[in-house]
Amino acid sequence: MAEQAMRILVFSHKPEVRESIVNAIGRRPAADLGRVEYVELAKISHVLSEMDAGTVDLAILDGEAQPTGGIGLTRQLKNEITDCPPIVVAVRRKDDRWLATWSQADAVLVHPLDPLTAAETVADVLRARRVPVVPG
Template identity: 70%
Template sequence: MGGAAGGTAGATGTSTVLVYSHRPEVRESIIQAVGRRPAPDVGRVRYVEAAGIAEVLAACDAGEADLLVLDGEAQPTGGMGVAKQLRHEIEDCPPIVLTVRRRDDRWLATWSQADAVLVHPLDPIESAEVVAQVLRDHRAGSLTSTE
């Protein structure tokens, strides 16, 4: 099992992406948009779904996710607040992609310290590119931090 503590998987490995939303259809739309292999150089993606904040915190505490995709509109705890909390509480916090419903809400993702933002309706090409780039950036950061 990958994990933030163990570093992001390489091109031949599998990255674990945690998708958080209280709505199963939102989780499914994120998974469908990103796909199982967002780019050849980042390898395959295995998804773990979380419907509540406790599941997200447990996965992060255990280092079980290489990337988090959080629904900014999740209830009762929105992804933006979760992102901000994780950045302050988890020493080796995995990178975070937030999804928002309105382009005007992108600034809130900046406040929450997300690494990237996707706007609904999700474009599959853009979603895959954004997730792949965040995984690449995280991998590069992980490699330089261990030297």
């Protein structure tokens, strides 16, 4: 039986930013994780609905999104959702890493995205999220 693909939510008001994130990470960020499927969203209301539904394994939020950026949204989600899925924030400047840390993001990506770094970062966060199977 094939393992179900993990769902990664990608949020930005700009389609080209969502596309750059998806292309950098790819359909299989690491061999041990299998394939991922993306849910690309441009509206905050849709992000909130998806996150509340509990069907997302990881969210990647654009820190520069308008009118509400991914940094503030990350902090809101981390404080409002019990057992919030991990969130990666994509920022434009390395100097904005501290803001992503303040937001309680699990990891930070810096544009322009390096495909190796982006895939490795996402894979590390997804691995940390996995619940180990304990034989009983």
